[in-house]
Each structure stands twice: as structure tokens, then as C-alpha cells.
Amino acid sequence: MDQPAPTLGTTPLLLIAVGAVALLLLLIMWLRLHAFVALILVSVLTGVATGLPVAELVDTLLDGFGSTLAEVALLVGLGAMLGKLLEVTGGAQVLADSLISRFGERRAPLALGIASLLFGFPIFFDAGFVILLPIVFTVARRFGGSLLLYALPAAGAFAVMHAFVPPHPGPVGAGNLLGADVGLLVIVGLVVGIPTWFLASYLFSRWIGKRIDLPVPALFGRYANDPAPQPGENDEDDGSGSGSTSTVTETTVTTGAPARAPAFGTVVALLLLPLVLILLNTGLNTLATVGAVPEDATWVVSLRLIGETPIALLITLLVAVVVLARERFSRDEVEELLNSSLGPICSIILITGAGGMFGEVLQASGIGTALTESLSALGLPIIVAAFVIALCLRVAQGSATVALLTTAALVAPAVAAAGMSPLDVALVVISIAGGSTALSHVNDSGFWLVGRFLGMDVWTTLRTWTVMETLIGVIGFLIAAGLSLVV
Structure with a gap:
């Protein structure tokens, strides 16, 4: 829908x-x-305060709620089902x-x-994270220590x-707006992204994991303090948190004979199927x-359809039901x-x-527009201004993809006028991506x-996820800015 023009300065x-962010934190953290x-309450109050027409x-x-669920609900639901199958059949344990x-x-x-770096190349954040989560939980239960590690x-x-x-929508869209070479953008993204991940995520996890002891939650059928199952051992938690026994979480066939765990190649093939x-x-x-x-062409349209992320996950789930569950559970189970x-x-x-x-x-309130108009007049270098604008948009409205695309559209005229090289254009895209990643907080669906989970x-979450996302954004920007000075 068309957004109304802002009525405030x-x-x-x-x-x-x-004030909206502060009120939200107060309601959740202090009033519980x-x-x-x-x-929902803060969204309504913010809309009224900013003068959105009643x-x-x-x-x-409803548009914000529905569009987010359209992107997330299918991926999370199908991913959780696949994760449950990998967990209770022993597939996650085998891979771990x-x-x-x-x-x-x-x-x-x-x-x-x-x-995760390998699976994250074509798979969106939400789907990939949910699919690998049972494996993460299995490894964490086996070796102990904070789940954050x-x-x-x-x-x-x-x-x-x-x-x-690429091929994720943010860098692809921003690259198109700035006229970046997609192949070069993939190379630059990997060159910047891999060391950024090592510094901002892996090393940070080792530091924060020693300071926050986070137990493994019981999302996929086992309580946090339960030991990892041994071969042939039954798992009695049904994942509902009630502690009731459920026959569907047993890794045995209906006759009671121990079911053999799936082969390592089978598990890897299932994880690679959506990727392919x-x-x-x-x-x-x-x-x-x-x-x-x-x-x-019909064959092109058909193959592109089965490669759409929700359809790819659906196909993978159906294959997993046949491959993992057919010898272990009845149809009712x-x-x-x-379920x-x-x-x-x-x-x-x-x-x-x-x-x-x-x-x-x-x-919709016009906060993003007000921010970009103010920052555009600062006279910063393009790569720095792009990072700052994307960061402010990210903080204001939460969506990394929206921040990426909006900032790219704003700086595109300046990039074109500057006559930048293809490499410099790719580095500007990475700088925008860094700004749109940092400072994830309560208005970001990924934060929740x-x-x-x-x-x-x-x-x-603020001490861990928000800090890590900020490190990813800042370190990625610094690497990109440094490369722009030396190449």
C-alpha cells in the first residue's frame, strides 16, 4: 500500500x-x-503519535504483520518439522x-x-538457522558449556x-541499484564476509560463552539438562514442555526393534537438497x-518453482518423511x-x-525519510555515508533488507556521478550491508x-545477538573501507 506522507518534522x-523503543523495553523487561x-501496543501508540491517519x-x-509472516512462517514451520525429524531419528546426532x-x-x-557458512550461501537466514538448530543443540548437549559457544x-x-x-535479496537488490557486477560482488562478499564471521561471530562466541551460561532449551523434543541419547535409547519428551511420554519421539520401529540411525551421507544429502x-x-x-x-518456457518455469525457498523446503521435508521416518514410525506417529x-x-x-x-x-511514519535527508547533507565519503545511512535506517525500522535497498537507492546517483570502478562499487554495497546489519534490536524480527529459539x-539477547550483529556490521564495513583505500 502507498505510505502516507509524514506530518511531523x-x-x-x-x-x-x-521513545517507542524505550517504552517497548520498559514493558518487556520491567513490567514483564x-x-x-x-x-502490538507500542506499534499502535507509535502510529498514533506520528500522525498516521486512523x-x-x-x-x-496488518501489512507489517502479514508481510513478515509471509516470509517467516512457512520457512520456520517447515524448518521446524525437518529439524524435529533430524532430531528424533538420530540424524542430527550422526551429523554432529x-x-x-x-x-x-x-x-x-x-x-x-x-x-553454516556452506549452507548459508543459498539458504535464507531464517530457514538455515532453524534447520541446523537441532544439530547445534545436539552438539551443545554432548560437550556441555554455554549454548552460546x-x-x-x-x-x-x-x-x-x-x-x-548474493543470491540473497539484500545484496542482489542493492547491487542492481548501484550497477554492481554480481559475480564480483560474490567474490568481494566472501572475501569480506569470512574474516568478518571469524572475528565477529566465532571469536566473540568464545568470549561471551564464558560469561553467560545459557542452557539448551527443549524445543526439539528434549529438555535442556537431559543427556544426549545413546544408540537405541528412547526420547520421552514430546517437545510440548509437559513432560508427557510420546511414542512418536522414540527412535524405534513399531515392533520395538531398535531402528538404525540414518547414514551420514543420507543426512548430508537431505541438508544439501534444498541448497541444490x-x-x-x-x-x-x-x-x-x-x-x-x-x-x-514450461520447463524453466517448473524448475524455478521447485527452487523457490518454501517449495524447496517442502520437497525436502517430504523426502525426509520417506527416508527418515518410514522405517521408524507409523503414519499416525x-x-x-x-504436529x-x-x-x-x-x-x-x-x-x-x-x-x-x-x-x-x-x-510508514516517515522516520527513515527524515533520517536520510539529514544525513545526505553531511558531505561524508560515499562509502562512509552509505554505512551511516544504512545504520540509521536499520535502527529506525528494523529490516536489514529495507535498509540495504533504501540506502542503495539514495546513494546510487552519487555512485554514478563519481565514476567508481566495479570493485569500488562492490565495496560500497558491502558497506551498506554492514550498516544494515549492525544494531539489531527489538524492532527486528531476527532479534526475536x-x-x-x-x-x-x-x-x-541484547548482550549477545545485538552485540554480535553490531560487530559483524562494523567489522565488515571497516574491511570494505580499508580495501577501498588500498585497491
């Missing part, structure tokens, strides 16, 4: 934005109001054992991070790939754009198993949608997604 809008309710306020709220045997116990977080390298790897490297399908979609999109294949995987994530999905609602209200309260 820059200063009042900025003060309202600061549920985050879902608090986000007739359009509800539509703005293999990774640890190759890297060693001390390098288990590094192994998880490297795996294992979860942050994985989450940070997906965040870096999502922000810096999504890469197929990306490759065909590129070939169709350059005219190498007919864009409207498979249905109950998949039980959705209960723990309902709150996460609703809070994530409400976070998108809050971001939509902040965006990670915090709730890892069982963290708001304050702990």
Missing part, C-alpha cells in the same frame, strides 16, 4: 522513535508484559558425531560455523552470508536474465511427530510477526527469532 519523529502484546493505521499494522570426529571436540563450534557461530555465519553475499534446489532456481534466473534460456514440532514455535512466529509490524509502523530473555 525530523526532530519530533526521531524523539518518538527513541509478553513481547507479542507489548509489540483509517490507515490498522492496515499498516561426524563433524566432531573430523574437527575434534575443541573445534566443535568452528565445525558448526563452517557448516555453539549457536552464535552458526547464527553469525547465516547472518553474514545473508547480508554480504535453490541454486537451481538462482542459476535459471540468471540464465533467463541474460537470454541463455527462454524465460517463459509421523503425523503426531510433525508436535509446531507447538514450541507458535510464540516465536507471532512475536516475529509483531516485530515486523513495529518496523512497518516506523517505516534468535532470542526465542535459544531461550533468551530480551536483556540477554
